[in-house]
Amino acid sequence: MRPLEAALINSWSPVDWADCTVLVAVSGGADSVALLRALVAIRKSGTGRLIVAHIDHNLRDDSADDAHFVQQLADQLQVPAVLGKVEIDLTDEPDGVEAAARAARYDFLQAIAQQQGARYVVTAHTADDQVETLLQRILRGTSVAGLSGIPRAREFAPGISLLRPMLAIRRSEVEAYLAELGQAFRHDATNDQSDFFRNRLRNELLPLLRENYLPQVDQSLLRLAAGAEECRQFVTAQAEQLLDAACEQESASQVTLDARRLAAADPFLATEACILLWRRRGWSRQEMGREKWKALLALVGADSPAPIELPGQIRAEKKGEQLMLTPPS
Incomplete structure (x- = not known):
């Protein structure tokens, strides 16, 4: 062979x-x-x-x-x-x-x-x-x-x-x-x-x-990818746990999350949990850049904030300790 x-x-x-x-x-x-x-x-x-x-x-x-x-x-x-x-x-x-x-x-x-x-x-x-x-x-x-x-x-x-x-x-x-x-x-x-x-x-x-500069640059980049992939898998597993714990209700018309759990989590992990949610729901992440994710987390931690409109016409609104995410009907 x-x-x-x-x-x-x-x-x-x-x-x-x-x-x-x-x-x-x-x-x-x-x-x-x-x-x-x-x-x-x-x-x-x-x-x-x-x-x-x-x-x-x-x-x-x-x-x-x-x-x-x-x-x-x-x-x-x-x-x-x-x-x-x-x-x-x-x-x-x-x-x-x-x-x-x-x-x-x-x-x-x-x-x-x-x-x-x-x-x-x-x-x-x-x-x-x-x-x-x-x-x-x-x-x-x-x-x-x-x-x-x-x-x-x-x-x-x-x-x-x-x-x-x-x-x-x-x-x-x-x-x-x-x-x-x-x-x-x-x-x-x-x-x-x-x-x-x-x-x-x-x-x-x-x-x-x-x-x-570096004859072994290819091997160095491949080692970087391998290490980053191990990190990604760990973060993804943690994000899945956080998302599952925070998700209170999910339907075609709305997702309700426990804002307290998200606010208490590390901001990086909370962002990854939200990215995972977007991926699961099939919502567009094309225009959800760093500033949009930061705005969503700011909404989670704020007291009586005004609703915000996110790319893809996703409406994010906090009521009490719940975060409601509503896609266009």
Whole structure:
């Protein structure tokens, strides 16, 4: 067995998904091609299926060639493939285009996963992606949770998990695996350009740091992510306990919390409990920045405060020792 396949088995045992439908996101690049080849090689017999999903963002003249390559690879491996195409607004700034493409990609994957009855959606993020993400977040500013980097797994949709089983595998291992197989892959030339912030990190800043400052910068950032993830898990567990204890009543129209419990808790933990509530309820956190969370906690600790309106038209009102959160009807 080849080293990358063994590493993938260690990360995600084939026994766990033998009877599940797994949707594999394949761009045609080295990482996703290696993921598909390895999954096909290690899968166990069962009732589950592997399905390839590819979306053409139509951002390059040769993007249709990527789709053709992925279809041919899927046919060669006897794996069904679902291909899609989207139009991205190219008038945005480069990083805006990248964000729009990512959003379109995940919307496509979610729709196909639901359509195909997939239990898992797997992507080919590697340890190198983790390093780039961490450095990007550090430079732009992030929380302790952000320092934990790309999560290995998260809920993607009801009953569907998004999984990144190659997150501990380096890109050099991917390239060695494909070379050993003699497997071709597509190269996205836009990754060599420095129009995108992330590309500048990959092509300019990280090589500079490795050569002139800290040769082991990648390992240092990965250790930071591991430590931050341990911290995040602990804080999340504490926040869940606080939220469960503080939640007095919950319905589709309103959530009532014990303001005394929240006010008595450490402000950081109380904020994390509120963030967890927002996540559970599916309320938008896009505009709930630091100042909004501080305003909510100030309301919790105030005497007879006026109600406040939070992003997403969430009305927060304190009555006696109760905090009422009311979403729009």
